[in-house]
Amino acid sequence: MPEGLQHISQRGYAAAEKPVRIDLELYSQAVKNRYHRGSNPDGAFPMNVAENHLCWDMLKEKIESVTRNNSIPEWVASYGDPAGVRSFREAVAAFLSEFLVHQEVPADTLACSAGATSVIEMTSFLLADPGDTAVIPAPSYPVYTMDIGTLPGVKRFDLQNHHEVYELKDGFPIHISQLEDARRTIEQQGSRFSMLILTSPDNPTGGIYAESQLEKLATWCEEHKIHMIVNEIYGLSRIDIQHPEIKSDYPSPLSFVSFARLMQKKKSPYLHFWYSLSKDLGISGFRIGLLHSYNTGLIQAYRNAGMPHCISNYTQWVMQEVLADKVFMREYIKAAQKALTDSYVIVIRHLKALQLPYNPSYGSLFVWLDLSEFLSRESEEGQHNLWLEIFEKTGILLTPGAGFGHSKKGLFRMVISCLSHQELEVAMQRLKEFIIKKRNEKPTLPLNNEQI
Ligand SMILES: Cc1ncc(COP(=O)(O)O)c(C=O)c1O
Numbered sequence: 001m002p003e004g005l006q007h008i009s010q011r012g013y014a015a016a017e018k019p020v021r022i023d024l025e026l027y028s029q030a031v032k033n034r035y036h037r038g039s040n041p042d043g044a045f046p047m048n049v050a051e052n053h054l055c056w057d058m059l060k061e062k063i064e065s066v067t068r069n070n071s072i073p074e075w076v077a078s079y080g081d082p083a084g085v086r087s088f089r090e091a092v093a094a095f096l097s098e099f100l101v102h103q104e105v106p107a108d109t110l111a112c113s114a115g116a117t118s119v120i121e122m123t124s125f126l127l128a129d130p131g132d133t134a135v136i137p138a139p140s141y142p143v144y145t146m147d148i149g150t151l152p153g154v155k156r157f158d159l160q161n162h163h164e165v166y167e168l169k170d171g172f173p174i175h176i177s178q179l180e181d182a183r184r185t186i187e188q189q190g191s192r193f194s195m196l197i198l199t200s201p202d203n204p205t206g207g208i209y210a211e212s213q214l215e216k217l218a219t220w221c222e223e224h225k226i227h228m229i230v231n232e233i234y235g236l237s238r239i240d241i242q243h244p245e246i247k248s249d250y251p252s253p254l255s256f257v258s259f260a261r262l263m264q265k266k267k268s269p270y271l272h273f274w275y276s277l278s279k280d281l282g283i284s285g286f287r288i289g290l291l292h293s294y295n296t297g298l299i300q301a302y303r304n305a306g307m308p309h310c311i312s313n314y315t316q317w318v319m320q321e322v323l324a325d326k327v328f329m330r331e332y333i334k335a336a337q338k339a340l341t342d343s344y345v346i347v348i349r350h351l352k353a354l355q356l357p358y359n360p361s362y363g364s365l366f367v368w369l370d371l372s373e374f375l376s377r378e379s380e381e382g383q384h385n386l387w388l389e390i391f392e393k394t395g396i397l398l399t400p401g402a403g404f405g406h407s408k409k410g411l412f413r414m415v416i417s418c419l420s421h422q423e424l425e426v427a428m429q430r431l432k433e434f435i436i437k438k439r440n441e442k443p444t445l446p447l448n449n450e451q452i
Contacts, residue, residue: 020146023048023399030397035423044395045419045427050203050365052237052282052417054339055332059281062328066321076313082306083299084112084290085313091320092290096275098326099333100235101260109294111302112316113309114287116233116276117147122309123272123291124152126301127195127227133157133186134195137174139368139411141203142403148195155191157182158405165359165370165411168207171254176220183224195227200259201234204368204404204413206361211257218262222270229272230259233289236280236333237417238363240341246348249360256362260292269295277319279365280336282417286315340365343416343424350428354435365417372410374438383409394430 005013027046035043075085084092086107093107113119124134130153136144138158148154159182161174183193196217200209209217214230221228235258241250263271273292278284288311293299323329347367351358357370371390375382380402387400390412399413419427 015150018146021142022402023397026391026397030391030395033395035395035426037422037426042395044391044397045423045430046397047415047418047427048397048399048413049418050279050415051284052279052336052340052365053419054282054343054417055336056282058332058335059283059322062322062325062332063318066318070321072314073317076317078313080310080313080316081303082310083303084110084311085316088112088311088316088320091323094326095323095329096260096292099329100232100275101258101264103261103264105260105264105292108296109292109299110290111293111299111306112288112290112311113306114289114311115278115284116231116274116289117143118287118309119274119276119289119291120144120147120231121151122302122306123229123274123298124148124154124195126298126305127272128152128154129192129194131155131191132194133191134197135159135179135182135186135193136197136405137161137172139204139401139404139406140197141199142399142405144197145403148197154195156405157186157193160407163408165205165357165368168205168359170252171210171213172202172207174213174217176216179217179220193224193226195229196221197229197231198259199231199233201232201238201256201361201363203234203364204366204399205359206239206364206366206368207359208254208256208362209259210254211262214257214259214262218266218268218271222266222268225270227270227272229274231274232258232260233274233276233279234364235275236337237340237365238337239344239361240337241360241362243341243345245345246360249348254362263292263294267294269297272298280333282336286319287311288315288319339421340417342421343419346421346424347414347416347428350432354432356435365415367414367416368411369414370408370411372408374435375410378409380409386410387412390431390434394427394434396427396431 005016027048030044030046033044035045089107089110093105093110096105113122133155134148135157138160145156161172162168186193218228241253260273276289359368374386383401391397401411
């Protein structure tokens with residue numbers, strides 16, 4: 001037991017007992033022993049934290065030119081609007097309008113905080129009461145549990161809408177009847193279904209929601225006075241599904257349409273949107289996230305309660321200058337999407353050759369793959385052991401399925417944007433050797449190097 005626990009509150013005790021995620025210890029081990037072509041060729045590949053390093057050099061140069069060529073404005077040193085200073089919100093609104101929503105996003109509908117994490121926490125705190133429940137289609141981002149739970153006291157309900165990855169081929173099979181069932185179950189447990197949280201493109205599956213599906217879900221939520229929030233944190237991290245090597249994976253392709261467009265049409269107090277610069281711009285360390293909502297009461301509450309979560313004015317100033325350069329941002333997004341697609345294709349090429357099931361992705365920084373054929377036991381423990389074995393034998397650290405809330409065991413998330421293309425090739429080669437060896441240990445599915 002760590003020292004001093006007996007002197008803190010029950011909440012503090014609970015927090016001390018619960019690490020934010022189970023893979024952090026191995027992550028720091030993998031980072032210390034990171035692969036390097038020249039100096040550490042047998043090193044590890046930490047592929048479990050959702051970071052995007054693909055075009056950092058390009059953005060870094062732009063940020064450095066802003067800080068080098070401009071004098072810091074006076075307002076930067078003072079307190080500002082807790083929901084984000086006006087000039088920053090205007091720059092972010094113009095960026096979203098131009099590149100993601102393709103329709104005007106008013107600056108007054110935005111409230112900003114230190115990363116999507118704090119935006120999720122703040123929004124849950126303001127929309128739901130302690131003991132309420134948020135429904136989240138499974139599998140989904142494990143850290144939602146802490147973001148909605150630790151301070152807001154909201155419970156997570158993982159809505160099972162499929163079991164096998166191939167069931168996602170025409171989009172998420174989420175039906176109103178499942179939401180009705182979830183509502184009944186939640187109410188029977190003495191709680192209230194107060195939020196529906198969707199992520200599009202999704203973490204971990206890379207799936208997206210069709211516009212018509214979003215509309216149906218939004219109408220149902222409004223009718224039942226349930227808040228629907230779509231997290232578009234991966235909104236610009238999109239895969240080019242026309243790429244010749246992957247095109248056949250999308251026989252009936254869906255189109256990405258931002259939920260913010262529907263919000264603008266409906267102007268409902270129950271519809272909301274989350275975004276952050278952590279993923280699309282690969283600057284998770286800058287801590288910039290935002291809520292977009294036409295619920296003016298919610299924005300006001302956010303402003304009044306948001307002081308502990310403010311983004312530093314210096315960060316707001318630097319990024320408003322960067323975002324204002326539309327020519328640069330267009331080039332950056334184009335380069336980032338190309339690099340991401342190239343990473344994705346490297347991974348998929350190997351998975352196809354190895355006949356490993358995965359969900360064809362429309363966007364995000366992930367591949368969600370099914371390694372269940374290698375489970376010694378179909379259980380959390382079997383999954384955990386396989387995760388450790390992959391790390392031990394290949395140096396590849398994936399995110400295990402635990403915490404994603406999904407019914408099927410043996411699914412893993414691979415982050416594809418944290419390595420260079422050269423590193424990714426090496427990692428996939430190691431994974432290939434591991435798979436071949438495992439299959440050869442099992443007489444049923446032999447495969448050798450020549451077949452691949
Ligand atoms: C779906 C989702 N929401 C929120 C976050 C947290 O983002 P931020 O770094 O902006 O707090 C992540 C990070 O992985 C995520 O995947």
